[in-house]
Amino acid sequence: MRAYIGITDSDWFRTLSARQGIDEVNFWQPSAHTQFRALTPGELFLFKLHSPQDFIVGGGLFGHFTTLPISLAWETFGVKNGVGSLDEMRRRVIKYRRGAPDPREDFNVGCILLEEPFFLPEESWVRVPPDWSFNIVRGKGYDLERGAGLALWQALHAPAPARQLAIREAVDRHGTPLLVRPRLGQGTFRALVTDLYSRRCAVTGERTLPVLQAAHIRPFEQDGPHEPGNGLLLRSDLHTLLDRGYVTLTPDYRFEVSRRIRDEFENGRDYYALHGKAIALPARSQDRPSPAFVSWHAENVYRG
DSSP: OEEEEEEEOHHHHHHHHTSSOOOEEEEEESOSSSOOOSOOTTSEEEEEESTTOOEEEEEEEEEEEEEEEHHHHHHHHGGGGSSSSHHHHHHHHHHHSSSOOOTTOOOEEEEEEEEEEEEOOGGGOEEOOTTOOTTOSSEEEEETTSHHHHHHHHHHHSSOHHHHHHHTTTTGGGSSOOOOOOOOOHHHHHHHHHHHTTTSOTTTOOOOGGGEEEEESSOGGGTOOSSGGGEEEEEHHHHHHHHTTSEEEOTTSBEEEOTHHHHHHSOOHHHHTTTTOBOOOOSSGGGSOOHHHHHHHHHHTOOO
């Protein structure tokens, strides 16, 4: 298992560490040009403050990397971006970008999405490994099973009551470096489903990102998990119809439209044109809608 130490500023850290019940965070990058490929989902991402504060102050489990327009990053994660407003986020990102963008531009940012974050009290901060170079700008990866990485892993487990309390669930529960699939938060679920469907509505092929929504097939409020198998990328009107039972999926992944649209609204021609259409699916079978959730929706929500 690997870990990655990423550099952040103290404002981001203080904003998030002061909040209770944070289940995910967006460790954003001011530029969207560099992809983050250092970790596999479930591996450990650690936060380090800028020098001279050369300490690891928290971390989380890597969930997903994507790029998003800054407005959508704010809409999706809100204060979990480590800022208090979209305007503040724009100012913070522009501070680190080379060349100020047009103030009207909805520029893209890189989004390293982390699950189950933890934040250490100052007395439990962990000093960076001795091979850390002060020339590092973004961060550095470590193998947790040997050398400096193993020493880092051991330091995270060193006796320190406050530290052990803060990271018990995220680190101590593994005992030894071991890849664990993280529990996704709502925002990461949305970003992941958006990417799995290539940023196109599964039914219509619509690509206008602001009107695309990651729908739960089984609602989260009714024990539907934030998992790809319970997700579907839909245009916002189709998402509403799915939630209200006017459309559903068949077991062979075709779009089914209820007669109730015509009966109740004396309309629906555009929707009936989609009836029976095979939906677009993610490339990997494990990311496609789960037959169990598709069946649940048809039996418990659909108003055929």
